[in-house]
Amino acid sequence: MPSSMLVPSYYPDIVEIVRSADWLVHNFHSEDVDIYNVVDYQHNRQMEGIKYQVVLDMNCLQYLLNMVKRTSSSELSRIAAAYLTFFQIADIQLEPTCAIYEKINYTDERAEEAVSNLEQFRGIDNHSLDELAAYALGYKQKLHIKPIVSEDREKLQRALLQYRRLTDWDSLYLCVLSITNIDVDASISRPKKLIAFVNWCISEFRFSLASLVYAAAMFGRFPAKKMMKYKSNESCFKRLAAFRNMTWDLYYVDRYMKSWVSKDEYTENLMLTADAGLKLTMQLAVECQLTGNLEPLRPHIADELQQVEKAYSNRHSVTRAYMSEEWSHEYRDGLINKFEAKLLQVET
DSSP states (O other): OOOGGOOOOTTHHHHHHHHHHHOOOOSOOOTOOTHHHHHHHHHHHHOOOOOOEEEOOOHHHHHHHHHSSSEEEEHHHHHHHHHHHHHHHTTTTEEHHHHHHHHHTGGGHHHHHHHHHHHHHHHHSOOOOHHHHHHHTTTOOOOOOOOOOEEEEHHHHHHHHHHHTTTTTTHHHHHHHHHHHHHHHHTTTTHHHHHHHHHHHHHSOOOOHHHHHHHHHSSSSSSSTTTTOTTTTHHHHHHHHHHHHHHHHHHHHHHHHHHHHOOTTTTEEOOOOOOOOHHHHHHEEEEHHHSSGGGHHHHHHHHHHHHHHHHHHHHEEEEEEESTTSSHHHHHHHHHHHHHHHHOOHHH
């Protein structure tokens, strides 16, 4: 190991934790790559000028914040601390913006709390490497870390609130409503639910790889636990929260795929999540992007894959609402209102 790439003595123990947890999702092409080898990141950073950044989901952000907020550590927060320690050693940057937006969730009242969370995160992200490692390894139960306060908190708060709707969020929300509607529709057998969603996308809305893979993971043979968060017997408020929660999962996937395609050659993006459904969807989407086809979905939807591929290949030969004369934001909003009226049981 080159002398310029030294690692602290506790590094093997930290790697053991993060490797065992395996929260990290990547899009590296080589099957032989070891994403938990810090030397590779250091080498590529120093010799090739490659910048690595990891997008955090909201849960991982909260696990980090809990290191300061809670009086005793939890396994999840220790794992998050181990990842932060690993990233600091590897010179990998963390990107919490999406998680902060999810915390706000377009509610002005949460903006102040979100700013405080961001400031606390910055303090944690810049904290002593040795103390983070001590927490991760169980030698400390709580960390005392001061937030890095923004010079202009009001300006930061306004900046976080200016995106009243993130790009494509409403469209992904509509896809989640459609998937949920199909999921609860007893007249559609489970093997037919995915093709029902694909046909809906083609005829009534529009197709996206992220939403297709999300539906395939949801309706496939090996769905992750708790992917479907909607429960018809819960309150209207909780059902709406479930829709938003699932939409954020889908948004992370969609944004990750778009940032991958549009990134510059010196930037590599990764994703950190402990959510099994989000991780499964992300991994399947990456595999489909790498292969250029839907073959990676075969283990999940073997019998339906041919139908899905045929429907997708013929999408331009059928009558579609997307980009037709009736297509508009109002059209999309109408579909959203229709599904919400049914699934939330409210009057239109």
